[in-house]
Amino acid sequence: MDILDSRTLFTVITAVAVQSIASPIPDFPPELYFFPYVVGNAVLVFFLASRYMAWDAIATYLMTTNAIFLLTSALLIIVHRLYFSPLTKFPGPKMAAITALWNANEARLGRIPRTYKALHEKYKSDVIRVGPNEVSVRNADAIGRVYKGKHPRGNFNQVFNLVGGDTIATVRDYRRHTLWRRVWDRSLNGAEIPKYLERIKLHVDKTVKYLREKAGEAVESGKLFDALVYDVLTDLTFSKDIGLQPVAGQRGPGDRTFVDLLHSFVRFAGVVGHLPTLQQIFRYLPTSAEGRKVNLIGNRLIAERQALVTEQKDFFGHFSSSGVFTQEELKLQVLTVITAGADTVTKALNQIFALLASRPDIQERIRQEMNDAFSGEGVPPSEILRNLEYLEGVIKEGLRMFSPLFRGAPATAPKGGITLETGDYIPQNTQIWISQYLVMTDERNFPRATEFLPERWISEESGKGTELVKDRRAWFPFGNGAHSCPGKALAMAEMRFIIAYMLREFDVCFETRGGQPFSYEEWAADWKDFFAVEVGELFLKFVPRTATGIRE
Numbered sequence: 001m002d003i004l005d006s007r008t009l010f011t012v013i014t015a016v017a018v019q020s021i022a023s024p025i026p027d028f029p030p031e032l033y034f035f036p037y038v039v040g041n042a043v044l045v046f047f048l049a050s051r052y053m054a055w056d057a058i059a060t061y062l063m064t065t066n067a068i069f070l071l072t073s074a075l076l077i078i079v080h081r082l083y084f085s086p087l088t089k090f091p092g093p094k095m096a097a098i099t100a101l102w103n104a105n106e107a108r109l110g111r112i113p114r115t116y117k118a119l120h121e122k123y124k125s126d127v128i129r130v131g132p133n134e135v136s137v138r139n140a141d142a143i144g145r146v147y148k149g150k151h152p153r154g155n156f157n158q159v160f161n162l163v164g165g166d167t168i169a170t171v172r173d174y175r176r177h178t179l180w181r182r183v184w185d186r187s188l189n190g191a192e193i194p195k196y197l198e199r200i201k202l203h204v205d206k207t208v209k210y211l212r213e214k215a216g217e218a219v220e221s222g223k224l225f226d227a228l229v230y231d232v233l234t235d236l237t238f239s240k241d242i243g244l245q246p247v248a249g250q251r252g253p254g255d256r257t258f259v260d261l262l263h264s265f266v267r268f269a270g271v272v273g274h275l276p277t278l279q280q281i282f283r284y285l286p287t288s289a290e291g292r293k294v295n296l297i298g299n300r301l302i303a304e305r306q307a308l309v310t311e312q313k314d315f316f317g318h319f320s321s322s323g324v325f326t327q328e329e330l331k332l333q334v335l336t337v338i339t340a341g342a343d344t345v346t347k348a349l350n351q352i353f354a355l356l357a358s359r360p361d362i363q364e365r366i367r368q369e370m371n372d373a374f375s376g377e378g379v380p381p382s383e384i385l386r387n388l389e390y391l392e393g394v395i396k397e398g399l400r401m402f403s404p405l406f407r408g409a410p411a412t413a414p415k416g417g418i419t420l421e422t423g424d425y426i427p428q429n430t431q432i433w434i435s436q437y438l439v440m441t442d443e444r445n446f447p448r449a450t451e452f453l454p455e456r457w458i459s460e461e462s463g464k465g466t467e468l469v470k471d472r473r474a475w476f477p478f479g480n481g482a483h484s485c486p487g488k489a490l491a492m493a494e495m496r497f498i499i500a501y502m503l504r505e506f507d508v509c510f511e512t513r514g515g516q517p518f519s520y521e522e523w524a525a526d527w528k529d530f531f532a533v534e535v536g537e538l539f540l541k542f543v544p545r546t547a548t549g550i551r552e
């Protein structure tokens with residue numbers, strides 16, 4: 001009994017000592033416990049064995065000691081997180097303060113941005129605690145402070161290197177990031193975009209042809225844009241047409257396996273990213289069957305591209321001729337083009353076309369603006385499209401209301417922490433979320449935030465930009481700072497072109513089912529955030545117009 005008591009006391013003291021060392025401000029990554037913990041157990045076994053203790057007695061001793069250690073540690077962690085963490089000053093659910101599982105569960109249910117919004121409103125605070133070591137901030141001024149300079153990324157993003165290593169979107173070492181980013185920026189700069197647009201046009205031609213054949217019959221818009229944008233991006237990356245777009249009224253002949261696998265990886269990452277310990281465990285497990293398939297398809301696409309002799313500059317060509325990437329890094333970069341660049345544009349287009357279908361007057365005004373600026377044949381060239389204020393307002397407003405990445409990308413508070421405009425001090429190493437949904441639909445930044453008002457972005461119409469845009473910094477669908485989106489210019493050019501082309505060819509409206517009008521509001525309100533925002537099916541009719549702009 002004496003031995004048990006002194007052992008219990010010793011174990012509890014050890015647990016307290018470990019916790020006091022391992023609970024610096026504001027929290028300690030649990031995976032760092034693992035190695036010392038295993039070594040501690042091994043030393044204990046060695047010590048007991050050297051005292052000629054029987055193996056079954058050693059096992060019992062080990063189990064009870066571990067149980068005491070783990071229970072004491074768990075208790076101390078809970079008490080620390082609830083009462084002694086420097087984040088206790090921020091309001092938030094108790095369960096979120098205790099465990100990251102709270103956030104992971106919200107992510108699993110697809111409701112992180114909505115839950116955060118409700119909590120900010122409930123606690124009437126611009127900063128709330130959403131994890132043992134995480135806060136959510138809804139303040140436009142914080143964007144510049146949190147994403148300033150070479151800010152450290154949040155640890156959430158590390159989940160994306162489970163694909164097999166670092167990519168531009170995960171790398172934390174700034175020396176490597178700067179080197180890689182230069183290559184990315186060169187391949188996505190303004191001089192390249194017109195060349196990409198020529199190829200984008202060939203793919204949109206196919207979608208337009210298909211929709212003309214459909215003659216106004218309803219199509220599911222999410223699938224339509226998904227096929228178009230993946231075809232575009234695979235072409236721009238590998239100079240290969242994967243053929244996902246429908247042809248002659250039939251589903252595209254291309255193989256969707258790759259795209260579907262990437263979609264499900266993003267969903268998985270959206271939950272596991274919130275659980276750093278689980279992320280670590282996954283690193284030690286063998287690659288899943290899906291992961292192996294992605295690798296196989298990726299390797300095949302790269303081998304085919306390497307065998308292709310072409311003058312055409314695609315992302316693969318840009319990346320490989322830079323000499324910056326190893327073969328494995330190259331594969332991960334090109335996969336990133338597709339994961340980062342396809343789903344985002346697809347979702348944005350889908351939402352914008354839903355908004356347009358709900359407002360024929362806005363469609364008409366875009367056509368009018370195009371006609372006024374360009375009297376030639378076909379879609380106005382990119383230098384004209386770029387200067388169409390109203391069209392730009394439509395895209396900006398669409399992205400404001402429905403950014404494809406509502407949750408936003410987290411940053412880690414740097415050494416010395418961050419003090420916000422509100423006076424709140426966020427200690428170093430805290431993961432900070434600034435949800436795009438919260439800031440871009442905040443009435444303080446954008447009055448009448450729930451209304452689709454493209455004129456918001458035209459100064460003369462919105463009272464010199466002060467009436468409907470109170471804070472321009474609050475529009476950040478492409479992120480901010482060193483990690484902001486390198487694909488912004490391409491995404492904007494692609495969306496301008498697709499919207500202009502489609503509206504020139506078609507009137508867009510909702511399908512009515514069984515005589516019931518489609519409820520845009522109900523459909524739009526039903527989004528879920530699985531890292532990329534997902535919405536229900538949307539059936540749109542693209543009713544062909546004649547060349548003179550009158551319906552056929």
Ligand code: HEM
Pocket residue numbers: 168169170181184336337340341342344345348403404405409410476477478479480482483484485486487488490491
């Ligand atoms: C509507 C379309 C798009 C939206 C809303 C969007 C949004 C974003 C956001 C918010 C980030 C910042 C993430 C962070 O701070 O960690 C980001 C990063 C990134 N985006 Fe985009 N994106 C879009 C299209 C594209 C396209 C077309 C490409 C490539 C062809 C692309 C490639 C990337 C890459 C590589 C990064 C990581 C950059 C870095 O960490 O340095 N995106 N994007």
